[in-house]
Amino acid sequence: MASSSLLSQISDDFLQCKVCYEPYKTPKVLACLHTFCLECLEQSLEKQRGERSRLFCPTCRTATCLPEGGVTRLKDNFFVESLRDTVDIYRKIHSKHEDVMCNNCAENDSPEAASARCLTCDEFLCPDCVNAHKRVRLTRDHCLVALDTIRASKTEAPLKNAKTPLCEKHDNQVMRFFCTTCRIPVCHDCTVIDHREPEHEYVYLTELVDDTKDVLTELSSLSEGRIHEIKVVQSALAKTSLTLEENKAAVKRQLATATEKLKQRVERKIDKQHKLLLKKLSEIVSSREKELNIHEDFLDTTLASLKSSLDFARKVLSHGNDFAMMDVSKEIEERMTSLLEADLPNVDDVTDQLVHLTFLPSHEPLDSVVIGTIEETRAVPCKKLLPCGHPCDDVHHPNTPCSQRCRSTVNIRVNCCRCGAPIRKPMDDRECWEIRRHQKCFRCAWRHWSLQDRRLQLEMIPELEVIPDDAINNINEFMTSPKIASLSWGSMRVEGGGRYKDCKVWPGGSRAWDWRETGTDHRPGVQPADLEEVLRKGVNTLVIGRGMNEVLQVPQRTIDHVQSQGVECVVLQTERAVDEYNKMAAAGKKVGGVFHSTC
Incomplete structure (x- = not known):
C-alpha cells in the first residue's frame, strides 16, 4: 500500500463503528469479521429478544456464539486499533500545520x-x-x-508498530507464543497455567507468521476466484431472470391474443345459436297464427253470409207480397239451410289452438371452452444463426421465430449503412443488437448525433476506424461542464443529461447520485468515495450542495480529501451551490459537483 495514498485507501469509514458512526472504542470482532464498539454490541444484545447465548451482527445478521463472560470476552480487534494508530501517525507526520x-x-x-x-x-x-x-x-x-x-518512504512499513501487545491476564507479559490448540496468542505465564502441555501445544508466534501469511494469501486468492465465480453466476442469474421475465411477457401476450380470439369464436357461436332460436320461434308462431287465421277467415265469411241472407229474408217478409215471397223462398231456404248446417269451430277447438311459449336456458357446463394450456419445458438455447452470424442463444419454443436482439459480445462485425466502411466494436461490452442499432461510421454519424451522443462517442474514439479532423479539434467544446437548467424540491434537470433527485455533474456528463452505492446518509454525510468519480474527470473546482435545508453534513476529512488532490472545494446550500456552479460553468471553468435536492 503506497504511503502517499494511505488516507485515500484507508478512509475513516473503515475506522468507524457502523452503529454509532464514531471512531472505535474497544473494538470487538465478530465471527463474520465485522467490527463494532463494545458498548454498541452490548446495546445490540439488549435489544435482542429471547436468546442471549448468541449475538447477531447488526450489519449482516450472522450469529456469533458468545463466550463465557458475554460480549466483553469477545476477541479484541488489535488490527483496527493498530491501523487507527498508523493513520493517526501518518496524519501527524505529514501535517503541514503543526510540527511533530x-x-x-x-x-x-x-x-x-x-x-x-x-x-x-x-x-x-x-x-x-x-x-x-x-x-x-x-x-x-x-x-x-x-x-x-x-x-x-513509498510504503507504510516504517510506520508499523513493532511492539507486541501485552497479555490481559498477566501483567507485563508479552504475548510472544501462539497456542496451536486454541489458535490464540498467549504469554509465557499462559503456557504454564492455562495452556499447559500436553493438553495444549504452543510455539513461538514468529515461527507461524510466514506459514499463516501463505495460508491467508492462498485463501485470499481462492476468495477472489470465488468472488469471480459468484459474479459470473449472478450475471447468468440476472440474464436468466431477464429471459424469464421476457418469456412471461411473451406468453401473457400470446394468452391475451388467444383469449380474445376464443371470445370472438364463442361470441360468433352464441350469435349463431341466438339467430337459430329466433328463427325457430318465428316458425312456431307463424304456424300457429296461420291455423288461427284459417278459422278466423272461415268465421268471417260465414258470418257475413248469414247476415246478408238474414237481411234479405227480413226485407222479403216485411216488404214483399205473397208472390214475391213465394218466388224466392226456395233460394232463401237452400242458402240459409246450407249456412246453418255448416260445421263451425267451437270454443274448445279454438282454445286447443292456444300454445304457451317458454324459453329454457341451457345449464350445460362450459368445460368444453378451453383457451389452452401453459406447458413448462427444459430451457434449451436456440442454436439457429441470426442475420448477424451469431447463434440465437435465446430460449423460446421451436415454432417461435428467433428474436433479433442478439446478445453476443464477441466477434461483432458491422458495416456502415452509408459508406460501407467496417466499424469495429468498441470495448465496452455492449451487446450485438445494441451496436447494430447505429450502423453508421463515425464520419457519417457525427453530423446526426445529438450533443449527449457526441459526448458518449468521444470516449470511444481510440476504438473507431475513421475520425474526422474537426471532431478532434472540437473535443473541448463538447467536454464543458453542463448547465443545471432547473432545480426544485426533489428534482434537478441537467442540460444534455436527464432529470435527477440527487446528481453528480462533471465536464461532459452527469448521472444520478445514488447514496446506496457508498452507504451515504445525512450523518456522517458526504464520503470521499462519493466524490471520486467527479474528481477523476479532471475538475479544478468541486461544488457540494448540502440540500435545501442544509441537513446533509460534509465532514472536514472529506474537504481535506478534495483539497489534497489540488481541487478547490465549495460547500453551500443547494440553491446557492447550483447558482455558483452555473456561473463557473458559464465562465468555461472545469467545474464538477454533487448536489442533494431535498432536505
Whole structure:
C-alpha cells in the first residue's frame, strides 16, 4: 500500500463503528469479521429478544456464539486499533500545520521537535532523546526510524508498530507464543497455567507468521476466484431472470391474443345459436297464427253470409207480397239451410289452438371452452444463426421465430449503412443488437448525433476506424461542464443529461447520485468515495450542495480529501451551490459537483 495514498485507501469509514458512526472504542470482532464498539454490541444484545447465548451482527445478521463472560470476552480487534494508530501517525507526520514534538520532552516548557520515531516504544524522539536512546542498554536495540525516511518512504512499513501487545491476564507479559490448540496468542505465564502441555501445544508466534501469511494469501486468492465465480453466476442469474421475465411477457401476450380470439369464436357461436332460436320461434308462431287465421277467415265469411241472407229474408217478409215471397223462398231456404248446417269451430277447438311459449336456458357446463394450456419445458438455447452470424442463444419454443436482439459480445462485425466502411466494436461490452442499432461510421454519424451522443462517442474514439479532423479539434467544446437548467424540491434537470433527485455533474456528463452505492446518509454525510468519480474527470473546482435545508453534513476529512488532490472545494446550500456552479460553468471553468435536492 503506497504511503502517499494511505488516507485515500484507508478512509475513516473503515475506522468507524457502523452503529454509532464514531471512531472505535474497544473494538470487538465478530465471527463474520465485522467490527463494532463494545458498548454498541452490548446495546445490540439488549435489544435482542429471547436468546442471549448468541449475538447477531447488526450489519449482516450472522450469529456469533458468545463466550463465557458475554460480549466483553469477545476477541479484541488489535488490527483496527493498530491501523487507527498508523493513520493517526501518518496524519501527524505529514501535517503541514503543526510540527511533530518529542514525546519524552513533552513535559518540558519548550519541547523539541521530533526527528525520529521509535517503533518499539511507539514514541516520537528529538535528536537528544535519540542519542540517549542509543546509549541506554535497555533501548539501544530498539528500532529507530527518521521522520524524513518515513515521509519519503513509498510504503507504510516504517510506520508499523513493532511492539507486541501485552497479555490481559498477566501483567507485563508479552504475548510472544501462539497456542496451536486454541489458535490464540498467549504469554509465557499462559503456557504454564492455562495452556499447559500436553493438553495444549504452543510455539513461538514468529515461527507461524510466514506459514499463516501463505495460508491467508492462498485463501485470499481462492476468495477472489470465488468472488469471480459468484459474479459470473449472478450475471447468468440476472440474464436468466431477464429471459424469464421476457418469456412471461411473451406468453401473457400470446394468452391475451388467444383469449380474445376464443371470445370472438364463442361470441360468433352464441350469435349463431341466438339467430337459430329466433328463427325457430318465428316458425312456431307463424304456424300457429296461420291455423288461427284459417278459422278466423272461415268465421268471417260465414258470418257475413248469414247476415246478408238474414237481411234479405227480413226485407222479403216485411216488404214483399205473397208472390214475391213465394218466388224466392226456395233460394232463401237452400242458402240459409246450407249456412246453418255448416260445421263451425267451437270454443274448445279454438282454445286447443292456444300454445304457451317458454324459453329454457341451457345449464350445460362450459368445460368444453378451453383457451389452452401453459406447458413448462427444459430451457434449451436456440442454436439457429441470426442475420448477424451469431447463434440465437435465446430460449423460446421451436415454432417461435428467433428474436433479433442478439446478445453476443464477441466477434461483432458491422458495416456502415452509408459508406460501407467496417466499424469495429468498441470495448465496452455492449451487446450485438445494441451496436447494430447505429450502423453508421463515425464520419457519417457525427453530423446526426445529438450533443449527449457526441459526448458518449468521444470516449470511444481510440476504438473507431475513421475520425474526422474537426471532431478532434472540437473535443473541448463538447467536454464543458453542463448547465443545471432547473432545480426544485426533489428534482434537478441537467442540460444534455436527464432529470435527477440527487446528481453528480462533471465536464461532459452527469448521472444520478445514488447514496446506496457508498452507504451515504445525512450523518456522517458526504464520503470521499462519493466524490471520486467527479474528481477523476479532471475538475479544478468541486461544488457540494448540502440540500435545501442544509441537513446533509460534509465532514472536514472529506474537504481535506478534495483539497489534497489540488481541487478547490465549495460547500453551500443547494440553491446557492447550483447558482455558483452555473456561473463557473458559464465562465468555461472545469467545474464538477454533487448536489442533494431535498432536505
